[in-house]
Amino acid sequence: MTQTPDRNLALFERAKHVIPGGVNSPVRAFKAVGGTPRFVQRAQGAYFWDANGQRYIDYIGSWGPMILGHGHPAVVKAVQDAVLEGFSFGAPTEREVELVEEILRLVPSMDMVRLVSSGTEAAMSAIRLARGATGRSKLIKFEGCYHGHADALLVKAGSGLATFGNATSAGVPPEVVQHTIVLEYNNIEQLEQAFVLHGKELACLMIEPIAGNMNFVRASVPFVKRCRELCTQYGALLVFDEVMNGFRVALGSAQSVYARALPGFEPDMTVMGKVIGGGMPLAAFGAKRAVMEHLAPLGAVYQAGTLSGNPVATACGLATLHEISKPGFFEALSRKTGALVDGLKGAAAAEGVPFCADSEGGMFGFFLLSELPQNYPQVMKTDGKRFNQLFHGLLDRGVYIAPALYEAGFVSAAHSDEDIAATVAVAREVFKSL
Ligand SMILES: *Cc1c(COP(=O)(O)O)cnc(C)c1O
Secondary structure, three states, rough: OOOOHHHHHHHHHHHHHHOOHHHHOHHHHOOOOOOOOOEEEEEEEEEEEOOOOOOOEEEHHHHOOOOOOOOHHHHHHHHHHHHHHHOOOOOOOOOHHHHHHHHHHHHHHHOEEEEEOOOHHHHHHHHHHHHHHHHOOEEEOOOOOOOOOOOOOOEEOOOOOOOEEOOOOOOOOOOHHHHHHEEEOOOOOHHHHHHHHHHHEEEEEEEEOOOOOOEEEEEEEEHHHHHHHHHHHHOEHHHEEOOOOOOEEEEOOOHHHHHHHOOOOOOOOEOOOHHEOOOOOOOOEEOOHHHHHHHHOOOOOOOOOOOOOOHHHHHHHHHHHHHOOOOOOHHHHHHHHHHHHHHHHHHHHHOOOOOOOEEOEEEEEEEOOOOOOOOHHHHHOHHHHHHHHHHHHHHHHHHHOOOOOOOOEEEEOOOHHHHHHHHHHHHHHHHHOO
């Protein structure tokens, strides 16, 4: 029998000659799990097809944006209409105002929003604004949280609390990260010590409320409460990086999830991305008026972008927000995500595989561990070899999850109960083989 040539492999070889690692974002390269990345040919609903014509149930959804699934008709129509009116003007449009008004309606902790083109840009700009508005330099971030690849945020913990972080990337001089303090997620005691030491010099504390870049780890309610109290006490801005959580875990985003347990809770600043662009390059950051008025052209904090508030991207984002605002959307999505997580737990239990999982809205995570981790070191206790077997077992059977154990998963409105059931059945087969 002659083997059909593997087009994914051929494309990967070709790509590696001209693009570093063959990819335009590192985790796509399958470096953690081994094997050949799937080159996507097209996608529709809950599925995509690779270069060999193989179909996969997609639990990545472009790492979060595709909350409606691929090619939702209302979104496609909005984008097509927008394209015919023009791609980019470098002048303001009504649609930008409409999108920002819609974001503010759904996330009322902000009074004003600035649109940008990527989550990285939004987080980087939020830090600059926090520094400009407070006149302070230092910032706190947490190990395992990702806020894009701005220099000051590519930092891991240093040797002690009194010291500052070490850059996690070559090309970031130590002077650039000297103001970044990296703490353990969910560690209240460490947080308090850091504020005692540095609180009066802190511009902001930035956190992923439900961390999705160390798989899926919730900031505990007491931890978020303490973050809020300390920021208020010391005059630092509490920045929620909701690039992943925003419009994904709830219509009001993660801050609304925490406000359920902490009535009146609000962050000072919010960073958005992913879902608000519906798959187009669009992100945002916003805060109360007094903070946002520090931004150019009103204030002294410079920030700009040729493609910011792009008319096609804003059309895509608006159509997406319109769909997810429909009554019952998040209830249905949460139910489906819950069914997936419960199904996977049941399948693992039936095969005697240590397993735990959690979800909120359309975002989930699972671990080959018996207890949900609370911080990055605990996440990294997952048996990587076993995770890779699970990943490839699922992939071979047409289920596409993130190719690294420290990434979250995403369910879209297009995933049917049958897709979920099929995924659980496939997972059980793979668990049996582990
Ligand atoms: C994806 C992500 C970013 C970076 O967004 P990009 O659009 O990839 O630059 C920042 N913060 C969080 C929490 C993210 O998940």
